[in-house]
Amino acid sequence: MPILNPLPNRYHPLNSNITESPTLLIDTEANPKDIPKDILEAAVQRIRACSDLLETLHCLCFKQADVEDIPHITHALYLLAQDGNDLLQVAQQQMVSWKAPV
Incomplete structure (x- = not known):
């Protein structure tokens, strides 16, 4: 099992942020x-x-789709998947570092 590195900052930016100063x-x-x-x-x-x-x-037939829709769809999928991955990474790190009460 890989060893997780602790998160360096309290506020962990989502990788889907597109600006230099993260807002999410x-x-x-x-x-x-x-x-x-x-x-x-x-x-x-x-x-x-x-x-x-x-x-x-x-389930859709792409013959009916507009070519301009493809970047919109892939962008939405990227944001959802990347944010979900970032959230899972933080949750995993928190669970690994959590100490059960004695």
């Missing part, structure tokens, strides 16, 4: 009791939306 951040210390649960729920929401969109695309 994950507060890795918001509420130590609920962080993994809340972050996992946000990750599941994004990954489920990504999966639902892919399932819809799988």
Whole structure:
């Protein structure tokens, strides 16, 4: 199992940010009791939306689609998948570093 490096900052920027100063951040210390649960729920929401969109695309006939729609669809899929991945990474790190009460 790979060893996870601790997160260097309290506010972890999402990789989908496109500006030099990130506007979307994950507060890795918001509420130590609920962080993994809340972050996992946000990750599941994004990954489920990504999966639902892919399932819809799988069922569609692309002969009816406009070529200009493809970049819009792939961009939406990228944002959902990347944000879900970032959230899972933080949740995983928090679970690994969490110490159970004695």
